[in-house]
Amino acid sequence: MINRALRFVFAADIFLAVFFLAGCETMPQGIQQARIEAAQKIQAEPPGDYFIGRRYFKAAVYKFWGYVRRPGQPWSTAQLVVMNEKQKLTPDREQLNFGSDNNYEYKLYGSFTGQKVYEPASDGFYPEFILQKYELISTNPAPIFRSQFNDRAKAATTNRTIEKPE
Numbered sequence: 639m640i641n642r643a644l645r646f647v648f649a650a651d652i653f654l655a656v657f658f659l660a661g662c663e664t665m666p667q668g669i670q671q672a673r674i675e676a677a678q679k680i681q682a683e684p685p686g687d688y689f690i691g692r693r694y695f696k697a698a699v700y701k702f703w704g705y706v707r708r709p710g711q712p713w714s715t716a717q718l719v720v721m722n723e724k725q726k727l728t729p730d731r732e733q734l735n736f737g738s739d740n741n742y743e744y745k746l747y748g749s750f751t752g753q754k755v756y757e758p759a760s761d762g763f764y765p766e767f768i769l770q771k772y773e774l775i776s777t778n779p780a781p782i783f784r785s786q787f788n789d790r791a792k793a794a795t796t797n798r799t800i801e802k803p804e
Contacts, residue, residue, distance in 0.1 A: 673787075676780035683709040689746040689767075690775070692782060693730070694718070695737035697797050700759050703728060705782075705803055706746060706767055713782040713803035719767040720755040726769045743779040747771040760800060 683690070686709060694704035707716035721728050725748075730739045748770040754763040781787055782803040785795040795801065 672780055676782075677712070679780070680712060681710060685709060687747070689748070691719075691744045691746040691772070692716070692779065692803070693739045693742045693744070694801075695730075695740035696800070698737065699797055700800070701757050702760070702764050703767070716803050717765050718800070719750075720757060720764045722751065722766050722768040724768070726771060728769060729772060729774070739777075741779070742777050743775040745773040745775055 688709060689706045690709055691706045692704050692713070694702070701720065702718050703721040704719070705713065705716035706719045707713060723731065729742070729744070730736050746767070746769060748768045751766045751768055753766045755766045756763055783801040784804060785801060
């Protein structure tokens with residue numbers, strides 16, 4: 639019962655956030671609808687011992703893997719991670735086709751180690767995630783980055799830009 643109430647409150651928060659943000663920047667009606675539908679889909683994810691990951695490949699510049707979040711949580715809570723592949727290779731490395739799965743969405747099984755890994759190209763430290771298993775969710779998931787919604791943002795995005803999901 640409490641879980642259902644929290645989901646309702648979360649859905650209302652997402653709806654209000656999308657409603658108010660829509661007034662901040664003119665977006666086509668279809669994009670607003672896509673955001674609402676994506677938020678509803680996230681809310682419908684069953685709780686469990688897994689994560690949702692979005693591959694974020696930046697043309698061999700950076701060595702992080704992508705964004706990882708808990709099921710039912712919005713993309714704005716996702717963490718940019720470095721994958722520990724001692725137990726399982728990431729999908730693109732298994733196929734020896736690096737970055738071929740950019741923007742694909744996966745169900746990930748594994749855990750955070752609690753360690754931070756230094757990534758020299760970005761001069762940043764990122765959480766380490768030990769991958770044990772993955773399942774492909776979508777090769778064409780809903781947009782989560784501003785550059786996927788907005789031509790101005792896309793034009794301003796460079797190969798070295800690290801975007802944050804919204």
